[in-house]
Amino acid sequence: MTTIARDRLESLFRPRGIALVGASNKSRFSANVYRNLTRFGLGEQLHLVNRRGTVTHGQPTVTSCQEIGEPIDVAFMMVPQAGTEAALADAAAAGIRNAVVLSSGYGEAGAAGRAAQDRLVARAEELGLLLLGPNMLGFANMVDRVPLTSISGLPDSAGPVALLSQSGASSSAMLDFATLAGVGLSYMVTLGNEAMITAGHVLDFLVEDEHTRAIAIFMEAIRDPEVFRRAARRAAAADKAIVVLKAGSSELSARTAAAHTGALVGDDATVDAVFRDLGIIRVDSIEDMLVTAGTAAALGRLERPGIGVVSISGGACDIIADRAQDVGAVLPELAAETVAALADVMPDYGTTQNPLDITGAAVIDPTIFTRAVTAMSRDPSVGVVAVVNSLPWRPTGGGPSPVQVYVDAVGAGIRAAATPCVYVNQVMQPITDVTRAAMDAGGVPVAIMGLRQAVVALRNVTWWSETTRDAPGAGPVGAPASASEPEPEPTSVSASEPEPEPEPTSVSASAPITVPAPERRSGAWSEDAARRLLTDAGIPVVPAVLARSPEEAAKAAAAFGGPVALKVCSPQIEHKSDIGGVRLGVSEDDARAAYDAVAASAATVAGAVLEGVLVSPMRSGGVELLVGVVRDPQWGPILAVALGGVFVEVLKDSALSPLPVTRARARQLIGSLRAAPLLDGVRGGRPADLDALAAVVARIGDLALALGDELLALEVNPLRVDGSTVEALDAVVTWRPAGQPAT
């Protein structure tokens, strides 16, 4: 984690003076940035640096930053790659501490480019320079009116959404759409290769910016996960939604991103899990990103997840209901008192439900809009009301639009409403000055264009509101971790289990976890060793005896009093079945012979040390799960839960979460599996005790966390659950090989 002091970012984003290095009449980049800066009235603070001292953009130039002689906080570098290091040295010599580097050919351009980027960073660090970029197009601080970017088409005024983008080439289109969708921007920052300043650093800076109420990010890779994670936690605690369009969900896209930014695209399911954990809204289009961010900024945190819909078009109601089901938006059934209140409003032939079709009667009597909106907003399950009707966007030939009477009626309803409300136009159309004037005249503060767009944005904002409602936040980036984000404590994780849940019979959350001695923390462990680790941590494990002779095996079988399983036990043998190292349903009589056969299998694996043969009772019935923890190189330990068998093999049905995982979160993960209904006791089976199961799953996560960075993987597979019985039938523990550094 690289920390950047806040005052450095402040001097970058709110510079006293600016040097345009490499200013040239021939460069479109130069012309554009110069036009932006002068349009925003920054001519005074602006200094052009041109190698030849040629008059540029009609202005005198200097040949070096050192000639400027005034305080300059940022150098905007439009020089080719070959000249960049010299330009940096000149800037540093002039006392400049921040540079925005446009040129490409660095991390995005193969091995040679990556080496060049490493040299660039090293040089900048030597010179005490902080870099934004390279391979980008600058930034616009709209709040303080510093448009230090070569992107044209900046809006005139600021708004509450900050837009960050790793892609420079797409940021112009994003800016266009923000304007079209009426989403005002506080900052627009292109990030490029993030050689020094990453998305997380800018995010952290924006958490403190009072003008920014939501942050939209287009990214291909998360380059400093820990910085990003802490900043995201702080944003949630500050009630600022983060909306991310993260490319790389497809294999093909991962290939494209690697080609064009040299970014390390993490495993997409892990990113999903981390985002969910952080309350980050993930979207899949530029349009959804900006509309969701704009809606979140306008509405803030909603008190309840239910969306109440009022529409003059029954067709729109149908489309909304269908899309709500698709994306998981909540359209609650109305309470009896709401139905009663709406019955007074609706025409006789209407149906009082949510979505509410107020019918064409509202054409004759627009106050139906007013009264329906107000009544809907008072429903105890409704957290936001969406009113569907049209809005004008093109000038009408004199006089207000014929729609204005409805906008006014809706506005009157909004003024009396008990919840936030949004006006929804049935299709995507621009929010123009005409639209804004109609809204202002009617007292309508927020509008979303398009039914699908509105359902997605409102689902996103309600999800975010619920997920981060009690977010504890975190200290600023660079500060020590707060108590709410516990660091692994090797000797005990009991402190991280605060919720007072009933103790299941089979797992104790309060028992301390003993971490094995350092010399044991290497390579793969045998099943017997893994079993002991689980048992010591209070995780229930099927009984077993490690037999070291046929006689011991027979004795164990007799003691268990029924058919048993025999499994070869050796740290070197991972896939026991494949080599004949497992015998199932063995009777007491057959135990000796089975021991011999299973033990002999070890001889087929070169270098395998036989610890013995595990003898355990056969189990049947119930449902088998896989619960595993693997270490993601970016995000650390990730817990995976899946139902065993065909569900994970064929359907890849699994749920992931970063650690720690509370029991409540473990229950959510289990419930999110497509195969979850199996746990309810399909086919006459006993329903699983989900509390007991969740306690064991959470405990496995706690154990993995306590074992620290040297643990590569801990997998319990299968974990069998049958009613209130939960027990591990097999387990694998793998440590980082001795001498291999942590990722």
Next chain:
Amino acid sequence: MTTIARDRLESLFRPRGIALVGASNKSRFSANVYRNLTRFGLGEQLHLVNRRGTVTHGQPTVTSCQEIGEPIDVAFMMVPQAGTEAALADAAAAGIRNAVVLSSGYGEAGAAGRAAQDRLVARAEELGLLLLGPNMLGFANMVDRVPLTSISGLPDSAGPVALLSQSGASSSAMLDFATLAGVGLSYMVTLGNEAMITAGHVLDFLVEDEHTRAIAIFMEAIRDPEVFRRAARRAAAADKAIVVLKAGSSELSARTAAAHTGALVGDDATVDAVFRDLGIIRVDSIEDMLVTAGTAAALGRLERPGIGVVSISGGACDIIADRAQDVGAVLPELAAETVAALADVMPDYGTTQNPLDITGAAVIDPTIFTRAVTAMSRDPSVGVVAVVNSLPWRPTGGGPSPVQVYVDAVGAGIRAAATPCVYVNQVMQPITDVTRAAMDAGGVPVAIMGLRQAVVALRNVTWWSETTRDAPGAGPVGAPASASEPEPEPTSVSASEPEPEPEPTSVSASAPITVPAPERRSGAWSEDAARRLLTDAGIPVVPAVLARSPEEAAKAAAAFGGPVALKVCSPQIEHKSDIGGVRLGVSEDDARAAYDAVAASAATVAGAVLEGVLVSPMRSGGVELLVGVVRDPQWGPILAVALGGVFVEVLKDSALSPLPVTRARARQLIGSLRAAPLLDGVRGGRPADLDALAAVVARIGDLALALGDELLALEVNPLRVDGSTVEALDAVVTWRPAGQPAT
């Protein structure tokens, strides 16, 4: 199926004279339709009918259609429900044969409304009148410039897309978006309750309209399925794509639609299956509907499903790749010759792949666009090229947009391209006159706004191109069925199996199917009777003996030479296991006792007639499927295929298709199951012989079809497949109860 003669629809949509009945200065409907008609220059053919003869919209009026004295082909009825029948009588007396009925309070308004609608139709039929509506807002024939609608905001000129909508209130928004998205309309028809003219009739009319190249439909219910189905087949054969936004996919939406149009919303999965069968593109938003229809109209049928992408933004490439994976769009890997051709075009640091990021180098050298588009279009897998770059939409202050140079370069590439090409703007923005001028200047014929939108539209058009490529079409609505759509032929279905496939050992497609005698076609059949029906049709069934005594059961068990299953056999017992009517794994020794126990179970079901006990060998291994046919009240027999067990119980993993189903289609259905990988032999099982399985599935469909309308359900469950062995283990046959009419 109600047929409507083509000349009737022609006289409706291209009337010689028009009567506006109920014209009134106080009515917005009246003012709007009058404004539309005069704006399109139809003042001459227009006659206003006002009960009091008051001057209206500044024009003289008559008090009755009979006073007009000129040929009138359509009466536009703006009278209240109470006056509608009298107005119809007046129109008919004046020789008018078509009426457009706006008023509501009919089928959409409960039982009383439905009765009123029945009376309305009966009266119209008496009078020889054809009705469009009621509960709608008219139509606009843009080709012949007849804007007979009270919707305002009609475009000035016509285009290739016909837009039909059951919702009047949403059609104005659809019209707005069509204009915004640059989608030109040939017809816009609001359908309302479709009391006489349904979507299928209008669709059929449009198949013959040379100006219409694609049809977009917003609907909540399909009211005359057979008319719709035939018209859809004809549209496919005429290379006209149909794009449907069908509401009612959610339970909540089904409730809303029922409330507001009184429409019968069919089971959504059946609608999906029927649409797929007909090659109808189903979308989920107004925006996707219009953009897809516009794209289909512009591109026509594509020769190959692959989409080649050329973009100046790597970020856009990533988003496209992700969304393509989500929606199943094909971005083929490029052939070696394409890679070689592009290597000459691309800068050194670029990566030659699809999607192709041509990098910022194209800013300096726009001909990279030209050459990349041309090379991409020549790839043997590419059927359409999407070029991502920006387009202007607002006037620039004098002179062409700075983007024009790239538009020109792309246009040059398109002129030399081997496939159709579309220009894609990264975000949704309007296609305005400015946009169109830039496209025209550069020679760019087609543009789609927004990356997500473009991926969805191109996926839809490529899917439609493939699915309907060899569509045989059908005769016009009302004509006898063509040979390509075989009616059930009770004595033989062998003619419907044309494909020369290898004969699997277990099923003969050529054997005639014998339909049971009429007196037997009633109620539920016993398993034994169902088994015989399957066997007679050549469908392999596990061997069994119907034992009528313990001795016969024991003899059968001995003959099978291993453990057997015993099942009670009675037409009155459906759920045999629930009453103890099934014993599995019974040895020869235990067969007598098992017979007695199983036979005794029949006594626990009131009225059950015991036919005997079925004795059959136990089967193990392989995969069990469910193959069933049920009769949908709208669409007739629908075949369902599912994998048994948890897949269908928990995951509802099934594939549906209307009948007939060819073997090739049966293979597609099986392959579309999420659990299909299980058939490849997961867990060491033998891979299923999919050809043999598909032959049996198709044959079950043929049998059900041959059995005719009296068959309610035919279900083989389980159908066991193990390698090349396919056999039915149990079956259920249910006929409509005697005397119950066909649906």
